[in-house]
Amino acid sequence: MPFTATPIVAGDAFDQASRIGEEVDRQLALIDDPAGQHACLRRHWDSLASLGWLAVAMPEEAGGAGGTLSDLAALAGGAGRGGLPLPIASACGVIPYLLADQPALLPGLAEGQHRIVFIPAEAAVDDTTDVPRLAPDGSLTGAVVGIETPPDPTHLLLVLAGAEPALLLLPADAPGISARHYLRIDGRPSADWRFTGVAVEPGWILGRGEAVARRAAEARDLGALLTCVEAVSAAGALLEQTIDYLLNRMQFGVALASHQALRHRVAEMYVEYENLRGLVLQALRAAGAGDGMPWREIAFAKLRLGEAGRFIAQSAIQCHGGMGMTEALPAIRLARRIMMAEFEFGDRTFHAQRLLEAGRRAA
Amino acid sequence: MSAAIDYEAFRTEVRAFAETRCPPEIRAVVATYRKLSRKVWYPWQRILFEHGWGAPGWPKQYGGTGWDLKQRHIFDEVMAECDCPPQYHHGLRHIGPVIIEYGSEEQKGRFLPGILSGEDWWCQGYSEPGAGSDLASLRTAARREGDEYVVEGQKTWTSHAHEADWMYTLVRTSKEAKKQQGISLLLIPLNAPGITIRPIRTIDGWHHVNEVFLDQVRVPVANRVGEEGGGWTYGKFLLERERLGGANVAPALRNLQRTRELLARELGGERHRLKRAMLEERLLLAEAELRGAQALGQEAIAAVMEGRPLGLLPSVLKLGTSVTFQHVAEVALDAVGERLAPRFRPTDAAGPNAEAPGIEWVQNYMYSRVRTIYGGSSEVQKNVIAKQLFGS
Numbered sequence: 001m002p003f004t005a006t007p008i009v010a011g012d013a014f015d016q017a018s019r020i021g022e023e024v025d026r027q028l029a030l031i032d033d034p035a036g037q038h039a040c041l042r043r044h045w046d047s048l049a050s051l052g053w054l055a056v057a058m059p060e061e062a063g064g065a066g067g068t069l070s071d072l073a074a075l076a077g078g079a080g081r082g083g084l085p086l087p088i089a090s091a092c093g094v095i096p097y098l099l100a101d102q103p104a105l106l107p108g109l110a111e112g113q114h115r116i117v118f119i120p121a122e123a124a125v126d127d128t129t130d131v132p133r134l135a136p137d138g139s140l141t142g143a144v145v146g147i148e149t150p151p152d153p154t155h156l157l158l159v160l161a162g163a164e165p166a167l168l169l170l171p172a173d174a175p176g177i178s179a180r181h182y183l184r185i186d187g188r189p190s191a192d193w194r195f196t197g198v199a200v201e202p203g204w205i206l207g208r209g210e211a212v213a214r215r216a217a218e219a220r221d222l223g224a225l226l227t228c229v230e231a232v233s234a235a236g237a238l239l240e241q242t243i244d245y246l247l248n249r250m251q252f253g254v255a256l257a258s259h260q261a262l263r264h265r266v267a268e269m270y271v272e273y274e275n276l277r278g279l280v281l282q283a284l285r286a287a288g289a290g291d292g293m294p295w296r297e298i299a300f301a302k303l304r305l306g307e308a309g310r311f312i313a314q315s316a317i318q319c320h321g322g323m324g325m326t327e328a329l330p331a332i333r334l335a336r337r338i339m340m341a342e343f344e345f346g347d348r349t350f351h352a353q354r355l356l357e358a359g360r361r362a363a
Numbered sequence: 364m365s366a367a368i369d370y371e372a373f374r375t376e377v378r379a380f381a382e383t384r385c386p387p388e389i390r391a392v393v394a395t396y397r398k399l400s401r402k403v404w405y406p407w408q409r410i411l412f413e414h415g416w417g418a419p420g421w422p423k424q425y426g427g428t429g430w431d432l433k434q435r436h437i438f439d440e441v442m443a444e445c446d447c448p449p450q451y452h453h454g455l456r457h458i459g460p461v462i463i464e465y466g467s468e469e470q471k472g473r474f475l476p477g478i479l480s481g482e483d484w485w486c487q488g489y490s491e492p493g494a495g496s497d498l499a500s501l502r503t504a505a506r507r508e509g510d511e512y513v514v515e516g517q518k519t520w521t522s523h524a525h526e527a528d529w530m531y532t533l534v535r536t537s538k539e540a541k542k543q544q545g546i547s548l549l550l551i552p553l554n555a556p557g558i559t560i561r562p563i564r565t566i567d568g569w570h571h572v573n574e575v576f577l578d579q580v581r582v583p584v585a586n587r588v589g590e591e592g593g594g595w596t597y598g599k600f601l602l603e604r605e606r607l608g609g610a611n612v613a614p615a616l617r618n619l620q621r622t623r624e625l626l627a628r629e630l631g632g633e634r635h636r637l638k639r640a641m642l643e644e645r646l647l648l649a650e651a652e653l654r655g656a657q658a659l660g661q662e663a664i665a666a667v668m669e670g671r672p673l674g675l676l677p678s679v680l681k682l683g684t685s686v687t688f689q690h691v692a693e694v695a696l697d698a699v700g701e702r703l704a705p706r707f708r709p710t711d712a713a714g715p716n717a718e719a720p721g722i723e724w725v726q727n728y729m730y731s732r733v734r735t736i737y738g739g740s741s742e743v744q745k746n747v748i749a750k751q752l753f754g755s
């Protein structure tokens with residue numbers, strides 16, 4: 001029996017999420033035009049909301065399921081395995097985490113009427129503009145680029161860093177906000193946002209000060225952790241599919257799987273995968289055990305994802321030969337997704353730097 | 364002979380030509396890793412052709428320069444250093460030399476001038492869905508009917524088929540012989556009835572390659588190069604000639620230099636100190652490897668010029684340089700990834716990537732994965748090397 005990956009968190013939620021992910025990936029591959037793909041993503045988003053995914057981590061009092069981190073990880077893992085190109089980490093994890101003390105907002109979020117974009121303080125800014133800033137007169141100016149979004153976003157949840165950190169929830173159609181929407185290379189809806197003198201109403205400011213910055217940093221680490229769960233699950237599926245390809249592809253009258261060079265490469269992929277899985281599982285346990293986020297464990301996991309994830313993705317491409325260079329196979333779409341995951345919620349040097357600085361402070 | 368050539372003067376001459384005659388907009392395409400298409404290549408080939416440098420590798424009697432191997436190498440090096448496009452290879456480096464060696468006089472007169480001037484664009488129809496590394500198992504069949512072949516089958520991964528006029532194609536003309544012996548080389552016009560070309564999207568979202576379907580395509584027997592059943596030999600001749608391709612490390616070094624400039628531009632300031640230091644070290648290690656490869660490349664050229672066997676050098680160069688090129692592409696990705704990877708999108712979808720300056724580094728990284736797959740995959744190169752080393 002060839003290898004089957006063990007889920008990080010198994011169960012019905014994982015199975016459901018991976019089934020949906022595979023279904024969406026399959027449907028999207030058959031649609032050519034971006035508008036059609038967008039419509040397909042929107043349809044599935046609504047159905048995820050009605051299945052209760054967005055409410056998994058919300059308290060029961062607010063209409064949520066009162067789930068744990070483990071429930072979130074089941075969803076993120078299944079979505080990763082299936083290659084679901086939607087921002088599950090932020091929609092199910094980061095955003096509910098940041099809005100936990102906003103009972104008025106949660107039901108709309110849980111039921112899917114609010115489709116919120118998360119814009120972290122570290123969001124990329126293009127050369128010609130500046131990071132978003134709140135002027136003393138309450139107007140917001142700046143721009144961010146390459147932000148993953150739910151389909152047809154209704155709100156932006158924006159973290160402002162700097163001298164006075166703040167958490168803002170803006171209606172996406174507020175005057176002065178403009179967006180350019182697109183699907184990025186791994187099929188995820190994304191947008192560039194520009195704020196030109198947006199008149200921020202007092203009610204849109206959800207919090208200010210150091211506490212906001214701390215909470216936002218924790219939310220980012222939660223996002224990083226869920227992204228690791230997603231990517232490691234994608235890697236497990238990728239490993240299975242690579243093995244399957246090698247068992248079935250014949251050259252020189254034999255299956256590619258008979259060549260030791262390829263078998264060893266797959267064995268190396270497996271070692272990297274297991275190692276990463278161990279690390280992610282440990283971070284997940286640590287996060288479930290205490291208050292706040294175990295940033296150190298998460299930083300190590302994300303650092304490892306950069307190395308191991310890329311190795312696994314590149315090896316899978318290599319083993320597939322020319323087919324590895326195309327978008328035709330789900331395996332290669334997973335490989336590309338794993339490559340992209342490295343750059344979300346801090347890349348490997350971002351997390352390496354945190355670890356080194358903490359080490360220096362301790363010394 | 365070669366002792367009389369002043370190579371340094373030659374280098375200077377080539378550089379002056381490249382710098383003054385290669386249009387800046389063409390060099391910009393190379394420098395920013397945009398797609399080299401026929402539209403970009405053709406005017407450059409035309410300039411070279413009019414200067415008498417259309418075919419550096421061909422003998423003079425066919426319109427070539429008659430340069431020796433070292434001059435050709437210098438030419439390629441300088442072109443890369445100046446961001447001039449490497450000449451489009453399918454005509455000049457692949458099928459042209461095969462026609463010169465094995466083609467009829469009629470074929471030489473008919474095909475070589477168009478290659479030389481850039482009027483005719485060629486692509487290579489070798490690989491098939493079932494025949495990649497094991498190319499000899501190809502199944503596209505050509506059945507003889509009078510003075511025509513009727514060709515039926517499918518090619519895949521055919522680079523440039525969507526902009527080419529001709530495809531030099533390996534086909535099976537006999538199923539009886541040993542599989543290598545039943546193969547012939549046909550020159551097929553791509554506008555022939557029965558040919559369908561379908562794009563394949565690669566992981567970088569670009570259109571580099573195609574599937575080519577051949578449905579009862581009629582090709583005159585006069586378009587067969589050499590003997591029926593000789594196709595494998597001609598294909599191997601072509602590969603032999605290409606074996607020195609890896610000796611030209613200049614494009615990889617130029618790429619490294621551009622990446623170093625990228626780090627300086629992208630990662631200034633205190634916030635990126637660690638990243639910059641880490642990436643600069645990786646670049647330095649890559650540079651050391653490329654310098655080694657460059658030295659080996661010079662050794663390979665000297666060996667050929669002195670009539671010594673090349674041995675494993677071509678495999679060593681291909682294997683090593685392709686991996687180093689990928690390492691450098693990874694360094695660039697790591698430099699820009701957080702800022703640019705999330706903005707990368709399929710080029711022909713909604714909007715152009717051009718809105719995000721620097722995005723080419725993300726595309727370049729993705730496409731660089733092909734280097735260890737085509738032109739003899741790394742695994743196949745290692746098999747070749749190991750077989751020699753172990754004597755079995």
Ligand SMILES: Cc1cc2nc3c(=O)[nH]c(=O)nc-3n(C[C@H](O)[C@H](O)[C@H](O)COP(=O)(O)OP(=O)(O)OC[C@H]3O[C@@H](n4cnc5c(N)ncnc54)[C@H](O)[C@@H]3O)c2cc1C
Pocket residue numbers: 249251252256259261262318319320321322323325486487488489490492494495496497519520521522523565571572733736737738739740741742743746
């Ligand atoms: C972008 C691109 C452009 C191309 N352009 C052209 C073109 O213009 N014309 C053309 O004819 N072809 C072209 N090719 C095809 C290319 O030459 C083939 O992809 C290549 O020969 C590998 O064949 P394959 O894809 O069938 O992979 P496979 O042969 O199926 O190989 C899959 C994997 O198995 C490994 N493998 C195979 N055999 C062995 C072995 N014996 N031992 C150990 N490992 C092994 C390979 O190294 C690879 O990792 C192109 C390919 C790409 C991706």
